[in-house]
Amino acid sequence: MDAEISESIGSLVLSAYRKSVNTYMSKHNGQRLHTWHVSDFTSPCIRKTYYQRLYPEKYDAKKNSIFFLGNIIHEHTPLSKINELTMCYDIETDQPVSIDEVLLMPRNSLKTIITGTLDDLLQYGNDFIIADKKTFNGSSGYKKTSPDSQYSLQLSIYRVLLQKNYGIDAKYGCLLYLDKSNDLAESPIPFELLPIEDTKVIMKEILVELCSDKLPKPNVCWMCNGNNRKGAIYCPYVELCKQDGGR
Numbered sequence: 001m002d003a004e005i006s007e008s009i010g011s012l013v014l015s016a017y018r019k020s021v022n023t024y025m026s027k028h029n030g031q032r033l034h035t036w037h038v039s040d041f042t043s044p045c046i047r048k049t050y051y052q053r054l055y056p057e058k059y060d061a062k063k064n065s066i067f068f069l070g071n072i073i074h075e076h077t078p079l080s081k082i083n084e085l086t087m088c089y090d091i092e093t094d095q096p097v098s099i100d101e102v103l104l105m106p107r108n109s110l111k112t113i114i115t116g117t118l119d120d121l122l123q124y125g126n127d128f129i130i131a132d133k134k135t136f137n138g139s140s141g142y143k144k145t146s147p148d149s150q151y152s153l154q155l156s157i158y159r160v161l162l163q164k165n166y167g168i169d170a171k172y173g174c175l176l177y178l179d180k181s182n183d184l185a186e187s188p189i190p191f192e193l194l195p196i197e198d199t200k201v202i203m204k205e206i207l208v209e210l211c212s213d214k215l216p217k218p219n220v221c222w223m224c225n226g227n228n229r230k231g232a233i234y235c236p237y238v239e240l241c242k243q244d245g246g247r
């Protein structure tokens with residue numbers, strides 16, 4: 001085939017594909033409520049969350065491909081009738097809040113409210129399991145044998161929100177890891193969720209840090225230590241953090 005035609009066809013198909021991915025992602029990103037989100041509380045570095053609140057990152061369509069597969073999996077593999085359940089909760093008053101209420105509240109009243117969306121809720125005898133699917137790259141031979149700490153906290157926070165919103169107490173969590181480098185090979189990692197009252201204490205402590213005038217302590221971790229094959233830095237606030245004496 002003529003090289004020019006070949007290049008032109010390739011770029012036509014590629015641009016149609018990218019357009020389609022962008023359309024899918026913009027439909028599935030939805031509008032975020034202006035509350036805290038569970039991921040804000042489970043970040044390995046609370047200082048990063050603090051910066052994010054002050055200087056929100058613009059959505060970068062170039063990152064669509066990173067989230068695309070995860071979105072497709074979540075959309076097409078519900079594990080039970082109850083899936084993609086969004087819940088809101090006021091950490092200070094220890095009360096559930098409906099999404100409709102949140103939408104009517106002024107922005108400055110949302111400072112103590114957290115929102116989370118659990119993937120799936122499964123019944124297990126008389127108990128319940130909160131399950132969450134996580135894709136990861138196991139190309140270096142890395143296998144998942146225990147839950148990542150931020151994800152186990154994530155599911156424990158869902159336990160609080162679920163109990164307050166629906167009166168259902170889920171004792172167990174299960175992370176279903178799917179290896180992108182190996183045909184989505186599955187590793188289910190079940191574990192006991194933290195007691196509800198313990199999680200509430202953790203949430204209150206993090207909220208105090210996030211609402212303080214004082215910058216939270218930095219946690220130099222995988223997001224900014226460059227200890228990966230590409231030496232990549234994933235925290236966009238690294239320069240600011242350096243100026244603030246964090247690194």
Ligand code: SF4
Nearest residue numbers: 045218219224235241
């Ligand atoms: S650069 Fe590191 S320590 Fe600083 S905010 Fe980002 S993740 Fe936290």
